Amino acid sequence: MRLAELGEAGLLARLTRALPGGSGVICGPGDDAAVLDLGGPEAVLFTTDTLVEEVHFSRAYISFRDLGYKSLAVSLSDIAAMGGRPTHAVVSLAVPAGIAVADIEELYAGLDEAAGGHGVSLVGGDTVRHPYGIVITVALLGLAERGRVLYRGGAAPGDLFCVTGDLGASAAGLFLFQNPGLGCPPEVERRLKAAHRRPKPRVAAGHILAASDAVTAAEDVSDGLAASLAHVCAASGVGCRLRAELLPICAEVLALGRLTGKDPLEWVLSGGEDYELLYAVRPAAAGEVEGRLVAAGETVTWIGEALEPGAGLWIEHADGTRRPLVPAGYDAFRVNGV
Amino acid sequence: MRLAELGEAGLLARLTRALPGGSGVICGPGDDAAVLDLGGPEAVLFTTDTLVEEVHFSRAYISFRDLGYKSLAVSLSDIAAMGGRPTHAVVSLAVPAGIAVADIEELYAGLDEAAGGHGVSLVGGDTVRHPYGIVITVALLGLAERGRVLYRGGAAPGDLFCVTGDLGASAAGLFLFQNPGLGCPPEVERRLKAAHRRPKPRVAAGHILAASDAVTAAEDVSDGLAASLAHVCAASGVGCRLRAELLPICAEVLALGRLTGKDPLEWVLSGGEDYELLYAVRPAAAGEVEGRLVAAGETVTWIGEALEPGAGLWIEHADGTRRPLVPAGYDAFRVNGV
Numbered sequence: 128m129r130l131a132e133l134g135e136a137g138l139l140a141r142l143t144r145a146l147p148g149g150s151g152v153i154c155g156p157g158d159d160a161a162v163l164d165l166g167g168p169e170a171v172l173f174t175t176d177t178l179v180e181e182v183h184f185s186r187a188y189i190s191f192r193d194l195g196y197k198s199l200a201v202s203l204s205d206i207a208a209m210g211g212r213p214t215h216a217v218v219s220l221a222v223p224a225g226i227a228v229a230d231i232e233e234l235y236a237g238l239d240e241a242a243g244g245h246g247v248s249l250v251g252g253d254t255v256r257h258p259y260g261i262v263i264t265v266a267l268l269g270l271a272e273r274g275r276v277l278y279r280g281g282a283a284p285g286d287l288f289c290v291t292g293d294l295g296a297s298a299a300g301l302f303l304f305q306n307p308g309l310g311c312p313p314e315v316e317r318r319l320k321a322a323h324r325r326p327k328p329r330v331a332a333g334h335i336l337a338a339s340d341a342v343t344a345a346e347d348v349s350d351g352l353a354a355s356l357a358h359v360c361a362a363s364g365v366g367c368r369l370r371a372e373l374l375p376i377c378a379e380v381l382a383l384g385r386l387t388g389k390d391p392l393e394w395v396l397s398g399g400e401d402y403e404l405l406y407a408v409r410p411a412a413a414g415e416v417e418g419r420l421v422a423a424g425e426t427v428t429w430i431g432e433a434l435e436p437g438a439g440l441w442i443e444h445a446d447g448t449r450r451p452l453v454p455a456g457y458d459a460f461r462v463n464g465v
Numbered sequence: 466m467r468l469a470e471l472g473e474a475g476l477l478a479r480l481t482r483a484l485p486g487g488s489g490v491i492c493g494p495g496d497d498a499a500v501l502d503l504g505g506p507e508a509v510l511f512t513t514d515t516l517v518e519e520v521h522f523s524r525a526y527i528s529f530r531d532l533g534y535k536s537l538a539v540s541l542s543d544i545a546a547m548g549g550r551p552t553h554a555v556v557s558l559a560v561p562a563g564i565a566v567a568d569i570e571e572l573y574a575g576l577d578e579a580a581g582g583h584g585v586s587l588v589g590g591d592t593v594r595h596p597y598g599i600v601i602t603v604a605l606l607g608l609a610e611r612g613r614v615l616y617r618g619g620a621a622p623g624d625l626f627c628v629t630g631d632l633g634a635s636a637a638g639l640f641l642f643q644n645p646g647l648g649c650p651p652e653v654e655r656r657l658k659a660a661h662r663r664p665k666p667r668v669a670a671g672h673i674l675a676a677s678d679a680v681t682a683a684e685d686v687s688d689g690l691a692a693s694l695a696h697v698c699a700a701s702g703v704g705c706r707l708r709a710e711l712l713p714i715c716a717e718v719l720a721l722g723r724l725t726g727k728d729p730l731e732w733v734l735s736g737g738e739d740y741e742l743l744y745a746v747r748p749a750a751a752g753e754v755e756g757r758l759v760a761a762g763e764t765v766t767w768i769g770e771a772l773e774p775g776a777g778l779w780i781e782h783a784d785g786t787r788r789p790l791v792p793a794g795y796d797a798f799r800v801n802g803v
Contacts, residue, residue: 182594221600252494
């Protein structure tokens with residue numbers, strides 16, 4: 128069997144089967160970050176992400192500085208989704224020998240910018256030659272209060288699903304990069320492209336969520352909302368009803384939808400790279416959690432609720448019609464992937 | 466300026482200039498691993514290494530299982546050189562979509578083998594598509610007793626330089642892979658190729674070295690002995706005299722040298738990937754440290770001594786002649802690199 132047939136989720140399921148649950152492992156593979164006990168008072172979070180040229184980014188539409196920023200931001204988002212605070216990173220960079228040193232310095236300037244904005248120290252790495260293109264891998268550590276780590280697997284039937292910020296802008300921005308000359312209003316174009324190049328990891332929001340006993344599950348929306356909901360529901364053993372009319376679709380995404388005739392819902396459900404936080408919360412405490420997030424400058428939207436096990440995953444429209452929610456988000460090995 | 470002109474060391478010097486020394490950082494970039502304070506009783510070690518297809522390995526002469534093993538072994542060697550014990554790893558794997566799942570499973574089996582042999586848990590990772598070839602990045606954590614971490618920078622004039630094991634086999638093995646049909650005796654070929662495919666990280670030896678107050682510096686011999694000595698001498702601010710006649714050159718390397726007319730010393734000084742430990746030790750305690758290593762099944766060889774600052778780096782031959790020791794080891798960006 129080829130990887131393109133199995134897909135990333137299938138591959139990970141096969142590979143993680145055999146992984147030993149060794150000493151000091153509070154949570155191994157399968158969540159946004161591993162959770163470790165290294166002997167200190169806090170739990171240690173450990174995550175890694177790789178960006179590959181012409182798979183995750185193109186130099187045609189991202190600057191070296193933005194690329195550096197984004198390559199750390201995607202890992203910061205994983206730590207945010209676990210409710211931790213990021214602390215230390217190492218960066219592994221594979222680049223063609225012909226690349227200009229000034230470009231690499233810009234990339235590191237972007238990394239420094241993302242690191243400095245979140246109190247992260249870049250403590251090392253590896254820099255190697257690649258014959259064709261750029262591959263950046265960031266490994267990031269974080270700390271979280273023991274017993275206050277956010278996992279994907281704690282949602283119960285009746286819990287409300289909420290999401291921070293608004294959705295769809297990064298995928299719509301990528302669409303604009305790949306389809307120039309659409310006559311999109313400059314302010315719409317600017318907002319959408321910026322969302323794609325400079326995602327904002329919700330570290331402060333994750334911290335607020337982790338502080339509440341009523342928040343039962345969380346994940347960052349990195350591969351589209353449908354995929355994130357599917358992960359949380361699978362890990363929690365619940366179904367879900369997503370209410371289409373409640374979704375916080377970015378206004379500029381709606382504008383681009385009107386301009387192009389594309390369905391904005393697709394960018395929200397399947398687009399990915401929003402890096403907002405999806406979370407489940409007990410209904411009685413949902414307002415209080417929302418209040419704390421809003422007081423910290425975040426926006427929050429209730430988008431649906433968890434159903435009984437076996438009830439399936441559904442998206443319901445305002446007129447009462449519903450269809451199965453199919454996670455069609457980014458798959459690393461789909462041949463026609465992003 | 467292009468990277469190929471600046472080289473890896475020059476690049477790292479430029480990039481690490483600006484790195485912030487943040488909270489919890491005991492030692493940042495520039496040693497085999499970063500050393501962190503994450504609040505626990507022990508120091509946390511953090512390192513990463515990347516292997517790129519057609520730069521660091523070729524599928525023509527390494528199996529997927531050996532590749533998995535080696536990709537963790539090179540990071541294990543970094544933790545060994547700091548005197549730590551490796552604990553947890555994440556693996557980031559970029560592969561072409563057309564690759565067979567069975568090959569990836571073999572690669573993970575090799576990773577598991579290296580991990581299991583050293584008590585390391587593989588706790589997560591990222592698996593992504595690459596348009597052309599394979600890139601594997603391992604990020605590895607370790608723990609070490611505070612105050613007992615081995616650094617490159619502590620050697621003083623008069624300290625003895627020693628090395629574990631024997632040298633040159635991995636580079637000679639690579640030479641054999643790249644030059645088939647030399648008529649090399651099978652047992653020589655087997656030993657040299659195995660050394661290249663399955664390096665043995667000296668974790669137990671590193672632990673023994675770290676336990677002694679008399680061991681003043683250490684580094685793994687990953688880029689050739691000349692480069693490792695140059696790193697330790699630069700970090701320690703000392704010169705060195707390396708005694709050519711004392712070097713523990715692997716017997717099979719000598720045999721290949723006789724067969725091909727190549728100078729075995731080149732494989733030792735510039736070849737790289739031996740993953741033995743180079744260390745500096747106060748003369749009065751050298752015998753005691755050696756005794757402990759030998760009791761643990763390691764071999765140790767005294768190869769030279771540290772000189773006064775400014776005395777330079779020299780290799781001295783049995784007849785008393787000497788020449789400057791030029792670190793011509795692997796550079797990630799040399800256009801004619803390995």
